[in-house]
Amino acid sequence: MAVDEIQDRVLAVFRKNRRVGAAPLDLNTTFDELHLDSLEVFCIVFDLEDEFNITIPDNAAQTMRCIGDVVGGVRTVLRDGSPDSLVQQRQAQ
Amino acid sequence: MRRVVITGAGVVSPLGSSPDGVWEKVSTATSGIGPLTRLKLNSGRAHVAGEVRDYAPEQHFQPKDLELLDRFAQFAIVAARAAVADARFKLTNGNSVRTGVSIGSAYGGMESYDSSYRLLYGENAQRMHPLTIPRLMHNAATSHVSMYLGAKGPSLCVSTACASSSHAIGEAFRTIQAGAADVMLAGGSDAPLTLGVLKCWEAMRVLAGAGSDARAACRPFSADREGMVISEGATVLVLEEYQEARRRDARIYAEIVGYGSTADSGHITQPTVEGPARAMQLAIQEAELCSHQVDYINAHGTGTKMNDVTETRAIHEVFKEHAGHLSVSSSKSMHGHLMGASGAMELLITVLAIQNGVAPPTANYRQPDPECDLDYTPNEKRERPIHAALSNSFAFGGLNAVLAVRRL
Numbered sequence: 001m002a003v004d005e006i007q008d009r010v011l012a013v014f015r016k017n018r019r020v021g022a023a024p025l026d027l028n029t030t031f032d033e034l035h036l037d038s039l040e041v042f043c044i045v046f047d048l049e050d051e052f053n054i055t056i057p058d059n060a061a062q063t064m065r066c067i068g069d070v071v072g073g074v075r076t077v078l079r080d081g082s083p084d085s086l087v088q089q090r091q092a093q
Numbered sequence: 094m095r096r097v098v099i100t101g102a103g104v105v106s107p108l109g110s111s112p113d114g115v116w117e118k119v120s121t122a123t124s125g126i127g128p129l130t131r132l133k134l135n136s137g138r139a140h141v142a143g144e145v146r147d148y149a150p151e152q153h154f155q156p157k158d159l160e161l162l163d164r165f166a167q168f169a170i171v172a173a174r175a176a177v178a179d180a181r182f183k184l185t186n187g188n189s190v191r192t193g194v195s196i197g198s199a200y201g202g203m204e205s206y207d208s209s210y211r212l213l214y215g216e217n218a219q220r221m222h223p224l225t226i227p228r229l230m231h232n233a234a235t236s237h238v239s240m241y242l243g244a245k246g247p248s249l250c251v252s253t254a255c256a257s258s259s260h261a262i263g264e265a266f267r268t269i270q271a272g273a274a275d276v277m278l279a280g281g282s283d284a285p286l287t288l289g290v291l292k293c294w295e296a297m298r299v300l301a302g303a304g305s306d307a308r309a310a311c312r313p314f315s316a317d318r319e320g321m322v323i324s325e326g327a328t329v330l331v332l333e334e335y336q337e338a339r340r341r342d343a344r345i346y347a348e349i350v351g352y353g354s355t356a357d358s359g360h361i362t363q364p365t366v367e368g369p370a371r372a373m374q375l376a377i378q379e380a381e382l383c384s385h386q387v388d389y390i391n392a393h394g395t396g397t398k399m400n401d402v403t404e405t406r407a408i409h410e411v412f413k414e415h416a417g418h419l420s421v422s423s424s425k426s427m428h429g430h431l432m433g434a435s436g437a438m439e440l441l442i443t444v445l446a447i448q449n450g451v452a453p454p455t456a457n458y459r460q461p462d463p464e465c466d467l468d469y470t471p472n473e474k475r476e477r478p479i480h481a482a483l484s485n486s487f488a489f490g491g492l493n494a495v496l497a498v499r500r501l
Contacts, residue, residue: 042223
């Protein structure tokens with residue numbers, strides 16, 4: 001999957017969140033700048049898991065700080081499928 | 094001892110969403126019960142319910158707020174806002190820490206349980222939404238009311254099945270008496286009209302069928318009664334320390350003068366006479382009332398074979414020769430059983446009865462039952478001065494709460 005496409009889809013998931021709305025977004029935008037508390041971040045992570053059909057481990061979800069962290073993690077696992085990467089490919093259901 | 098008065102009320106119910114509207118229906122024996130429409134059942138008896146029909150969530154909340162709110166929490170917030178407005182009570186930095194919240198609930202966020210577990214078991218979902226726990230927890234109503242209204246005092250959630258909100262109000266009454274708070278937003282909320290809850294109740298074989306007229310499905314104390322009807326809704330009352338209420342010239346509905354709380358220590362579903370009787374006795378004693386000074390009892394009156402007989406016997410035991418002079422009624426005949434929210438709704442109706450000097454009727458009363466031989470105010474209200482009254486709530490599990498109120 002092209003990097004731009006991953007980035008666009010991640011940004012679209014953020015956009016869909018009612019708390020993010022029309023705020024300006026780029027890779028450097030932090031969750032703090034978006035005034036997202038940890039519960040709200042977990043809701044977005046939940047939606048990202050759906051979007052990419054992946055499972056984001058607890059420790060990764062807890063350490064993400066900006067949109068770039070998310071895009072980088074998704075890109076890594078979609079390319080490598082590495083279990084040690086930030087984001088793990090979800091088990092086939 | 095500090096005295097406690099009721100200075101405001103808010104309600105969301107099958108009889109409408111204002112105290113005046115509820116009173117108009119109750120005093121004219123108008124039922125809010127009807128065919129179940131919120132979900133479709135393919136079999137069984139639970140086809141009749143007391144649904145809240147005049148409620149649209151988006152009229153009260155932003156979409157992003159609704160994500161966090163189960164239906165029962167929404168009801169509680171709407172009722173609490175209305176109660177505070179009705180009391181003309183302003184929460185400020187000065188009084189917020191002396192204002193607490195006590196919302197009882199039998200079921201908590203049952204719609205959230207039901208919908209999320211359906212995904213888990215029915216659709217093999219591998220994960221739950223992150224907001225599931227905050228939506229379903231029993232204290233969500235109390236917590237959201239504290240947040241939406243800015244109340245920072247002692248706050249709790251009582252869950253004692255069908256007596257939840259009577260206990261919640263009773264404990265709030267104690268909190269103000271003891272000086273731990275000056276104001277309590279107290280009541281109950283439940284939204285139990287889910288497939289799981291209805292099927293479980295059906296298995297208890299205590300639900301009334303729709304019959305030929307769903308509005309008349311609940312017929313407490315009538316010999317042809319078939320059982321109870323499950324309803325949804327919330328009632329929140331503003332309880333206030335008497336001197337504080339006087340100081341700000343608040344309109345006073347009534348004074349809470351007694352609270353009796355007992356356990357049957359008997360059977361998990363079959364009530365005793367002794368437990369409810371002792372709860373009534375304790376409430377009357379604390380109120381320093383003689384039994385003949387009580388004019389009206391809003392009965393628990395579920396409309397089941399067993400409750401109505403046992404409650405009648407308990408009233409006889411407490412009131413002796415005065416029992417026949419009491420006006421008794423079950424407003425559940427009109428609003429159904431709001432589960433954990435019932436006691437608060439019935440206390441509201443009880444204080445409105447005191448204010449209006451009218452004992453509200455038991456609707457749908459058709460045939461005398463030899464075992465239910467009190468004056469249940471059948472089908473028509475009765476005008477009479479009401480100086481003091483009781484509101485009874487008796488829960489499965491044998492936990493009883495009785496509140497005594499007096500005209501001021």
